[in-house]
Amino acid sequence: MTTIAIHPEGVTMKTMTARDAKNRFGEFLDAARREPVVVTKNDRPVGIMISIEDAADTLIPEMFMEKEAGYDEWLSAKVGATMERVGSGAAALLPHADAMASLKARVEAKLARKTQ
Secondary structure (H helix, E strand, O other), rough: OOOOOOOOOOOEEEEEEEEEEEEHHHHHHHHHHHHEEEEEEEEEEEEEEEOOOHHHHOOHHHHHOOOOOOOHHHHHHHHHHHHHHHHHHOOOOHHHHHHHHHHHHHHHHHHHHHHH
């Protein structure tokens, strides 16, 4: 297993070839439980393995959850209303970094309330 920089900000990740991942699957799983592992084929990244714990902190579970009836319509209405507010000048869009910081703070506050 090797470590490569795959992110423009210099973040490094463990990598393993698809062949090595197959032949050393136990080691592959152990490594993925510690940190994400990029899988390569023909020297190109083709996938990533993350632990189930890391996946829980992403949007991946939502992709596999059944949504309540009417969810898509509700979401579309919320997004449409927000875009109308932005278009009319009643609301403004934030720069990406500010929006992510705001979202992170809201999620952390929600998680803190759950643990109390």
